[in-house]
């Protein structure tokens with residue numbers, strides 16, 4: 095950290111007329127920002143407009159042997175600077191395999207936690223600690239424990255969008271890319287609790303025929319899609335195929351031509367021979383998708399509110415910015431930490447998932 099502070103002084107000196115004064119101010123600002131990190135969620139340090147953020151992030155990444163893992167729901171500038179862009183399964187596989195000394199997770203809190211669980215000896219950074227997830231928050235650990243205790247004969251399959259504490263109470267983790275395979279890997283006579291996403295759970299019950307006990311959680315972004323507006327939009331684009339993420343509600347999934355994980359959706363649009371698609375998931379996916387199929391028309395699915403509300407953008411994912419990413423890499427804060435007893439318990443179901451996903 096001191097080494098980085100010195101670099102910061104040097105950098106500011108270039109733009110400053112009074113080197114000594116700048117150093118004192120910078121010292122204070124950094125100290126104050128670090129002090130207020132938990133409250134604020136990120137390092138609230140002003141970044142000089144003349145800093146080329148993309149170039150600085152690339153330089154710092156190389157200098158620190160860091161890797162940037164970004165989710166498809168991040169803003170295009172962050173996706174473009176990342177070493178790997180993917181869905182939860184791909185990101186956790188990358189986190190498990192990386193040889194970098196430091197992981198900067200451009201995603202939400204539970205994703206950073208998963209990377210830390212897999213890499214206890216590496217520094218895992220998240221640009222904004224307050225980048226949470228409505229789905230993860232819909233399963234408070236104390237209530238989930240009570241629920242689990244009421245059904246001791248059930249095994250617990252948990253969607254990766256949950257906290258480390260919930261993972262520590264689970265038997266197998268899944269993502270939307272491998273959920274069907276994970277459910278099918280469990281003996282048919284074994285009762286299952288599926289948490290926290292009820293929409294994905296219902297979809298899996300339908301696909302696998304397994305009568306699972308569902309936790310009542312949901313993602314606010316995927317529940318914001320409006321079926322009436324979607325059908326109206328489809329009338330205007332009758333040749334368009336509807337592509338949806340299984341976190342969406344059942345009535346959306348029923349009218350979809352394809353349902354799958356974010357990577358699955360991208361591959362479908364890439365390999366399918368249609369020219370027009372309506373996409374029902376977080377709008378950030380359109381960036382990678384349009385890179386893959388620049389000649390195809392991609393239309394974001396409409397939400398309940400008027401479309402000025404950006405309801406199909408995840409407010410949590412959008413808390414990360416290039417400035418925060420730069421500051422986090424520069425000062426190596428905020429860092430994700432997971433208590434060791436929870437980490438060890440949470441690692442087992444994640445490793446089970448990675449093992450099943452290999453085959």
Ligand code: SF4
Pocket residue numbers: 167202226227228229230255313314315316376408409410411
């Ligand atoms: S899109 Fe939904 S599930 Fe994904 S991070 Fe945002 S709130 Fe969570």
